[in-house]
Structures are given as C-alpha cells and as structure tokens.
Amino acid sequence: MLKILVIGATSAIAHETARLFAADGAELFIVGRNPDKLKIVQDDLKVRGAQRVETYTTDLAALDQHQALIDAALASLGSLDAVLIAHGTLGDQGQAQASVEETLQQLNTNFLSVVSLLTPLANYFEQQKRGCIAVISSVAGDRGRQSNYVYGTAKAGVTTFMQGLRNRLSKVGVTVLTVKPGFVDTPMTADAPKNPLFAKPHQVGKAIYKGMKQGQDVIYVPWFWWPIMKLIIHIPEFIFKKMGL
Numbered sequence: 001m002l003k004i005l006v007i008g009a010t011s012a013i014a015h016e017t018a019r020l021f022a023a024d025g026a027e028l029f030i031v032g033r034n035p036d037k038l039k040i041v042q043d044d045l046k047v048r049g050a051q052r053v054e055t056y057t058t059d060l061a062a063l064d065q066h067q068a069l070i071d072a073a074l075a076s077l078g079s080l081d082a083v084l085i086a087h088g089t090l091g092d093q094g095q096a097q098a099s100v101e102e103t104l105q106q107l108n109t110n111f112l113s114v115v116s117l118l119t120p121l122a123n124y125f126e127q128q129k130r131g132c133i134a135v136i137s138s139v140a141g142d143r144g145r146q147s148n149y150v151y152g153t154a155k156a157g158v159t160t161f162m163q164g165l166r167n168r169l170s171k172v173g174v175t176v177l178t179v180k181p182g183f184v185d186t187p188m189t190a191d192a193p194k195n196p197l198f199a200k201p202h203q204v205g206k207a208i209y210k211g212m213k214q215g216q217d218v219i220y221v222p223w224f225w226w227p228i229m230k231l232i233i234h235i236p237e238f239i240f241k242k243m244g245l
Contacts, residue, residue: 001051002026003077007060007069008087009116010037012186013136015044016205017084017212022050029073031056032087060087061109063116070120082132082212083121085114088154090188096150103150111153115161122165128194132212133169134177135162139220141178142229145245166217175215179208182225 006018010029018028022045030045030053032038038055045053054076073080091106104173114135125131140148141155159178166176183189183198199222207221220226235243 002077003029005029005031005070005073005077005080007083007085009041010034011086011088012201013181013184013189013204013208014084014086015041017208018045018050018202018205019048020205020209021035022046022048022053025049025051027052027077029054029056029077031058031060031069031073033057033059051187060113060117061105063108063113066113066116067120069134070117070124074124077126080124080131082134084208084212085117085133085135087113088136091148091151093146093148093150106150107154110151111157114158117209118165119162122169122174126169126172128174130174132175132177132215133165134179134208134212136179136181136208137162139180139182139225139229143233143240147245168189175212175217177208177211177216178218179204179211179221180218180225180229182228183220 002021002024004026005019006014006028009018010012010032018030021028028045028050030038030041035057042053042055045108049199056069056071056072058069088110089106096103096106104160118133118135124134135158137158138155141159142154144152161174169176181199181204184201184204185194185198186201204221207219220229
C-alpha cells in the first residue's frame, strides 16, 4: 500500500493524480492552503478508494514551516513511498516587470519553496534508499520568453534542481520525475484564451500517475510539447529575439 505526500493537493492536476492513487487504495497526506478546498479533495479521495486521507493546512510560501509539514506527514503515515509537489502560481509578467517585490514573490512561490521542500525530502528518500519524488515544472522553463520569463525562470530552476537530484538519487534507487506540462485548462489559466494545445487536468494527472509508477525521469504533457520545445530551444538567438513569444 503506497503512502504518498501530495503538496498543493487542491490544484486541479494534483487532485486528478491523487484520484488515481486513491483508486489503488493508497494512504494520502494532502497539503494545501485552503482548508475548505482540502476537505472537498479529502472527501472525494475517500470515495474513490483511498485507504486513508489526512489533511494539512499551511502557506507553502512560508519556508520556515516546511520542516513541520514534512514531520507531520511522517508522523501521520509512518513513512513515505512517494511525494508529488504540485503547488505554484502563474503570476503576471507585467506586474513582475514593474515590481521587484512581485518578482521575488513569484520566484519564492515557484522555485525557492520547491527547493526548500525538496532538500529535506531528498535526504529522507536517500537514507531510505527507495521511493519517488515528482515535481511539476513547466515547458516555460525550457527557454526564456518575453511573455513569461519570471515564471519561466522559476521553472527552469526547478528543472535544473531536479536534474541534479535525479543524478544524485539514482545511485540509491530513488526515482526523480520532472513533469513539464504545456497549457492546461485549470483555474490558474481561466483568463487565458483557449486553443487546441490546451490539455485537460485529467490527461496530465494520468501521465503523472503513470510516470511515477513506471519510474520515468522527464515527461512532457501532452507528448507533443517535446518536439515543440526542442524546436523553440534551437531557434538562433538573433532570430528568437525578434519573435513575439
């Protein structure tokens, strides 16, 4: 029976992923900022077959609270087989350009808070010599674009940090999965004009579930973002800077 810590569990993608583990009868420790939303997710996961679902409310931007969160998860479940880190905010590029405070807040939420969680979790799994760490990054981290380079910078940092963890923890049998979604139709992108490239949360959740179960390293979701981003990465800079991406 898997024991899984889900951080940012009220996000649409994390919820969809947790539903699939619930159907396996997993024990889940779910973390979020809004207790009412957490309760809805908890009730849903129980109905879907989870053996046990415990909730924990915290502001993940408060880095000094992270160790207490991890300690609570371990005290509740006894051990961990896997962790999914799925919290984050899309942020507003224009506001970040106009405000150092806004920029730092976005970097804290989308990068530093992830590193703050991953560091003790990596040490735990390394000592345990088994398990899976999965983190939602983004295709936005593959190349800086004028439309969202603050968010992209944070995700690029997450991706690089995960690469290093994967290289380190593979030596002891711990899998490290980096998830790179493209556009996903969630509340976070509610105001964005939709197009055929948008995926549904259940599609991304299913890919994460399979990736974690199969011990994959990096997944682009949907798959077609892999060739798209390879093309974008290799556009020469003198051409790229003239584009409106």
